[in-house]
Amino acid sequence: xxxxxxxxxxxxxxxxxxxxxxxxxxxxxxxxxxxxxxxxxxxxxxxxxxxxxxxxxxxxxxxxxxxxxxxxxxxxxxxxxxxxxxxxxxxxxxxxxxxxxxxxxxxxxxxxxxxxxxxxxxxxxxxxxxxxxxxxxxxxxxxxxxxxxxxxxxxxxxxxxxxxxxxxxxxxxxxxxxxxxxxxxxxxxxxxxxxxxxxxxxxxxxxxxxxxxxxxxxxxxxxxxxxxxxxxxxxxxxxxxxxxxxxxxxxxxxxxxxxxxxxxxxxxxxxxxxxxxxxxxxxxxxxxxxxxxxxxxxxxxxxxxxxxxxxxxxxxxxxxxxxxxxxxxxxxxxxxxxxxxxxxxxxxxxxxxxxxxxxxxxxxxxxxxxxxxxxxxxxxxxxxxxxxxxxxxxx
Numbered sequence: 426x427x428x429x430x431x432x433x434x435x436x437x438x439x440x441x442x443x444x445x446x447x448x449x450x451x452x453x454x455x456x457x458x459x460x461x462x463x464x465x466x467x468x469x470x471x472x473x474x475x476x477x478x479x480x481x482x483x484x485x486x487x488x489x490x491x492x493x494x495x496x497x498x499x500x501x502x503x504x505x506x507x508x509x510x511x512x513x514x515x516x517x518x519x520x521x522x523x524x525x526x527x528x529x530x531x532x533x534x535x536x537x538x539x540x541x542x543x544x545x546x547x548x549x550x551x552x553x554x555x556x557x558x559x560x561x562x563x564x565x566x567x568x569x570x571x572x573x574x575x576x577x578x579x580x581x582x583x584x585x586x587x588x589x590x591x592x593x594x595x596x597x598x599x600x601x602x603x604x605x606x607x608x609x610x611x612x613x614x615x616x617x618x619x620x621x622x623x624x625x626x627x628x629x630x631x632x633x634x635x636x637x638x639x640x641x642x643x644x645x646x647x648x649x650x651x652x653x654x655x656x657x658x659x660x661x662x663x664x665x666x667x668x669x670x671x672x673x674x675x676x677x678x679x680x681x682x683x684x685x686x687x688x689x690x691x692x693x694x695x696x697x698x699x700x701x702x703x704x705x706x707x708x709x710x711x712x713x714x715x716x717x718x719x720x721x722x723x724x725x726x727x728x729x730x731x732x733x734x735x736x737x738x739x740x741x742x743x744x745x746x747x748x749x750x751x752x753x754x755x756x757x758x759x760x761x762x763x764x765x766x767x768x769x770x771x772x773x774x775x776x777x778x779x780x781x782x783x784x785x786x787x788x789x790x791x792x793x794x795x796x797x798x799x800x801x802x803x804x805x806x807x808x809x810x811x812x813x814x815x816x817x818x819x820x
Contacts, residue, residue: 453645453659453770459603460638461771463779467578468587470598471497477568477600478504484514484628486613488565490523490753491579494531498580502535509539514626516540518617520561521547523579543622545765559649561616562764564598564753565609570632573606575599575769577740577753584738591705594736597783599751599769605642606634612646612767641772647754648765656754656768657761661687663744663770670697672743672784676736678702678715679757685718692725699728701784701791703737710813711757716802717810723796730791741780748772749780 464470478485478501485508492498505515517535519527521544532542545561566574576598578584586593601609610631617625647656664671664687671691678700680688692698700722706712719729742750752768754760771777 453643453655454605454608455641455643456604456608457641458636458638459601459605459640459642461640461642461769461773461776462600463776463783464576464598464600465779465783466587467584467594467596467598470574470576470578470596471580471585473600474566474574475500475504477572477574478508478566481508481513481568483569484516484626485569486516486518486565486567486610486617486628488518488561488563488613488616489580490520490560490562490564491581492517492519492524492527492531493579493581494527495582497582497585498527498531501580502531502538505535505540506538514541514628516613516617516622516625516628517542518545518561518613518620518622519543520545522557522560523562541623543617543620545616545620558763560759560764561620562753562760563612563616563646563767565613565767567606567610567613570610570630571602571606571634573601573609575601575609575752575767577738577751583736588735591735594707594738595732595787596738597741597751599771601642601769602637603634603640603642604636605644605769607631608644609767612644616765639773640776643770643772645752645768645770646766647761647768649763654762656766657684659750659768659770660684660742660754660756660761663742663748663750664688664691667691667696667744669745670699670743672699672701672741672746673756674701674732674737674739674741674784674787675756676703676706676738676740677708677711677755677757677760678718679711680718681758681761684756684761685721688727689721689725692722692727697728698722698726699730699788701730701732701737701787704731704733704792705736707736707738713806713809714813716799716806717814719794719799720796723794723799729794729799730788731794732787732791734790741784743777743780743784746781747774747777749777
């Protein structure tokens with residue numbers, strides 16, 4: 426019994442050291458006394474988002490990379506139109522590149538309803554082709570300054586299911602109540618201003634929400650304006666701080682040398698590393714390039730799995746079955762260094778148990794990749810990986 430108690434105390438001390446180290450890096454804003462809700466798929470997340478918007482009394486602000494003119498997009502438009510009629514201020518920020526396929530008439534119809542829309546980074550002749558490389562990949566919604574949503578999914582039909590088939594992807598998100606909401610609200614207002622959005626009205630008033638739970642939440646934002654990538658630093662720090670396990674669920678695994686090295690070092694010091702990647706990808710080129718990173722990981726004992734049955738779009742890093750990092754950032758060069766991104770690191774035993782159970786269910790839906798199988802892939806695939814690997818910086 427004494428050994429078990431000492432082991433538990435050691436784990437708790439390790440978690441406290443990790444949290445202090447994470448906060449000292451100043452890569453994010455830490456708040457305590459939050460309540461965090463896990464939405465384990467889009468079928469849970471999007472209805473909750475729409476319901477929260479419907480219940481708003483003062484304002485709703487939304488920031489999404491992609492907003493589609495499909496069933497889900499029209500549902501959102503209907504809800505926002507109704508609440509504007511009741512005096513709720515609505516600000517909608519979307520990315521030009523991400524929403525390129527969405528007809529302009531969709532956003533004009535929103536504006537006619539009284540919704541203020543702003544587009545992030547439209548084409549610029551002055552900046553030439555460089556404008557194309559700058560994107561707002563965040564997914565944030567803040568309701569009345571009291572509740573917030575953060576996720577990796579966009580507004581579109583493919584994100585709205587339960588991960589049951591290739592037309593309804595595997596994704597996830599979280600809801601937050603408490604002081605962390607103000608941090609997310611400020612981040613939205615920064616990009617709203619950056620995009621040249623119009624008057625904010627009451628939506629520009631940031632208030633500090635009351636404590637409403639026991640979860641610690643660190644918000645880490647990233648963007649090309651930073652001298653060093655806070656998103657990249659937080660991922661590496663999380664892996665470096667792991668003492669027992671690192672579990673990763675990510676759709677676009679092109680991590681670069683430093684994150685790869687951190688994973689290898691973790692595995693070599695006895696940390697159990699499990700990585701779930703997509704078997705079906707919406708960007709096949711990324712899947713092909715990511716294969717070039719797997720050989721050293723498999724040789725080091727990292728367990729690599731491929732999620733079956735649908736497109737994997739969820740983004741999760743889970744450290745020591747305790748720290749959960751969830752947000753918009755992928756493990757690729759674009760998210761780590763060039764996109765505007767936002768992640769949350771959640772410190773909550775209750776939340777961690779839910780994440781652990783969710784990850785285990787994803788493992789049951791996944792097939793393990795062996796070193797023998799990976800090393801036996803054909804010469805053509807290896808050649809394509811070699812030829813395309815220089816493109817990883819742009820993926």
